[in-house]
Amino acid sequence: MDRISLLRGVLLLVFASGLGGCADAPGQDSGGALLPEQAAYDVAHYDLQVSVDPARERIDGRVTVHAVVEERIENVVLNLDRRLSVSEAWTQGRPSTPHAVERRNDKNEVWVDLDEARSPGDTVRVSVRYEGSPRVAPRPPWDGGLTWERTPSGDPWIATSGQTEGADLWWPVKDHPSDEPDSMDIAFTVPDSLVAASNGTLQSVERASDSTTTYRWHVSTPINAYNVTLNVAPYVRLDTSYASTSGMEVPVSAYVLPSDSSRAADALPGFLDQVRFLEETLGPYPARADKYGIAQTPFLGMEHQSLIAYGHDFTPGGLGYDAPFDALHFHELAHEWYGNLVTVGNWKDFWLHEGPATYLEALYVEHLEGDSAYHALTDYFRSRVTGGTPITRTAPTTAEGIYHQDVYFRGALTLHTLRYVVGEDALREILRRFVTPDSARTVPVFRPVTTRDFQNLVETVSGRSLEAFFEVYLYQGALPVLDTSRSDGTLQLRWTKTGDAAFSVPVPVRVDGETHRVSMEGGAGRLTVPGDADVTLDPKGWILRGR
Template sequence: MKKHLNLITLLLFSFSALQAQSWDWGGPIDPLQTKFKVVQYRLDLEILPNEQSIRGSNTIVFEAKEKLDTLRLQLIDEYEVEKVLMDGKEVEFFHQNDVLDILPIDCTCNEVEVFYGGKTPIAQNPPWKGGFTWEKDQLDNHWMGLSSQGEGAKIFMPALDHPSSEPSEGVELRFTVPKPYFVAANGRLISEKSEGDQSIYHWVTDYPINNYNVNFTVGIFHGEEKWFESSSGQQIPMMVYVLQENKAKAPVLLSVLEESASTHEKYFGPYPFPEDKIAVVETPYLGMEHQTINAYGNNFQFVPLGDTQYDWLLHHELGHEWFGNKISVGDWADMWIHEGLTAYGDWLFYWEHGGEDAYFEKVTAESRHIPHDRPVVSRPNSTEKEAYHPEIYSKGAMVIHSLRGILGDEVFFPMLKGFVADERFGYQNRVDTRDFTEFVKNYAERDLDAFFDFYLYSTQLPELVIKKKGKKGWAISLKGIDFTLPVEVKTEAGVQKIELGEKSVMVKAIEEPEVDPKAWLMLNRK
């Protein structure tokens, strides 16, 4: 019987492959790239499935406060740059070591067009070891997917390839493919036209977008769509694209997507990209968050939960529309904000549809896989490789779960929505761990510095110590911390919340008290 692997198990299986990635991104930003900002990308590509190659151009619209001597972009050496235009004139450029240096002409130009092409890098273990995945469906049609979270946009287009950079006015995407193929991509489909034996698809999004979230998938798809009634009151197009062989499964997939979107909205607030769409496309690899067009390759493994159907992969990637796509970090050191908060959203689906018991069973099961080997927050200016590890998911989610236990639902849930809704943190703005922790502290009106420092920046756990004192006394303490935590203690008299720390607290009980019975906190329970 095939096992349904959960997210953490899959991550653990895939980390050996991660170490072999050829490309990385993030780290300290190149000083030359601090001199300009990208306003928009206009990508125009012909996709050639038979050759497993692409060719075309990318226009980079930028703004700079002073004249640039060098406009530095990233583009992998596997592609050949044919020419670079500014103001309609060819300009000098140098392309080596995955860096494209352009020497601007003396003009007031604010855009540059790069013509390039070549064989695409092949993904070895997508999405963890990304690139292009070229497959054939069961009807022997071409089927292409792209994944680039670990590599950045430079594996498919010239870009200012750093997590701190997002085009403030979004992207225009124009793709030419052989008939009868379709290209699913970010944003809204503006036009579809035919030229001879080719089709041209024009997609546009005006929202800022992470480089690795710019995405396109090629295949012969069956589409199903409906209007989603957002909690904002707005109607949003919702659609799924599946292979022709899976046409009969599309209505159920659409229903599962709708349930996941409604659940996320309940806890995180309105869907962040209402002017575009909510959509998934079937891909020849497991999945990945791509703004408004999430990759879905989980083989329709829906499982019953309460009165609804659940697909962990679909729900997780959709959660990134809030954390990762709207709320984006500028330094991969803080990647746990993307993954930990989204993973916690997975647990909330259990709370919403399975009830309290299902939620706490899920929390307990996931927490068992946490090795506590690496801090959740990596060093400043981390690369994606350095920052990406399983604990940003599992321990990151447990930090959020612990916050819920400490603050209580009446504070916790409005706080989550408040963070997502705060204009200081969304869309074109980058966030870091301090932004989140300061917001929580101010919202809750509570000093949580010691809690955050301990659980986010160290690998230690408080050691729970319970000692018998007399006939009806128990001394309870948490060793290894210099602060206190509110902890539930259950005795025959009921449950009370006690501030526990290094100093022992006496509790009267006939039987040994049960400390933190619902496992709100990560403790060493020797």
């Protein structure tokens, strides 16, 4: 997800208070502890069909869930926002035999009674028909739902968002990041003056006699529920292709408003340059079997898989700092690797999405403009860190429970400091291997990940234990503080506010223009300095620390 500094304080107040956008329409949360009844089955495929009525701001849909039973179950439990009603449900493709449906947990859960209990290894197919007026997103994409806007020409402009509140704001789904279907089919029916864009590959466009058109899409890879997207507008489609480092020719489609098509066409080569950089840094573009796409949206952006939501103006910047490139597009694109290819199985590890995506912005600036630009951007990141809030948890956490600006900036600077500790080459190897563990594989490995997985890789590549490093930077609220004193020709340094962790991050010290790396074994170090020497601690800002 993108981050705009100007709005951050307002958004944090919203999340802290638990308020939604309307007094009678609060948002809901996503993730957390998984219900045993939901842990008992694994989704293999979703088939989602939705008709969109822009005039009434309503949807009418059906989802069919194909799942494999892992523990004995008598119900299939899905999530669906209580604003949407369920009209009927059935199993095994038999709509003539409806099954009992119960709404629980303030009607945000849909319990479908099976005709008989199912045992491990069984397959089950459950269909749910639903309808209603979905939640209108108060502040998309951070506070989500459906956005019903108008284009400059007055046409409907519709988009979905729901990373923190969940995909169940607009379709029945097992709303938890731990379970991704292996594939998905999506069909959107809209008035025939409009175009519906979504994830995956466009299979067909079917025009009906009732002045509607149905767009059918197929997603050939695993996809997280919050990444499933609906985009509707009088789009024009800009098509080209991209030669991936994998050797594949990747289809490219940009769905943009007619009034912006010329600017979008001018921007597209720069977007593909960003794809090339990320491929060379992290490995081949993950959704290459489907497409690289963007959909122009009435909000700033979101990392919807193979169809990035893009609401900037096709110019450099977009994330609150003076960037020499379209930083908004780059950040969302980086999530195709960190967020979509590897997805946290629980939101407690959410920093693994936002920290690397933010840090990669700095690597791209370094690629474009060199070392000084890299450090200027990491200095900006440092100015945005609040401290005091852990960015990783040990227990299951909801999306809103972990969302905070520090998952972006503290997460990015943790990687920046790690680069100093283990070296640039090692960090680049870590960033690549975490998302592309086997460069010889021709098919990307979409999978859930944890902070422990990342730490294990870091320790394998670096050949050292970094337990204290991760404990202090990720799990501890306060940042470490460096205490110093200087007397009798000796500079003494000591780490404080590190809890019980044996924190020993080395410290760069510049003495009369020469930089030394001071070892901090046991949390303390010393350096001999002449009495009249000019001494500067960490002159380039490598170490994330409190003041």
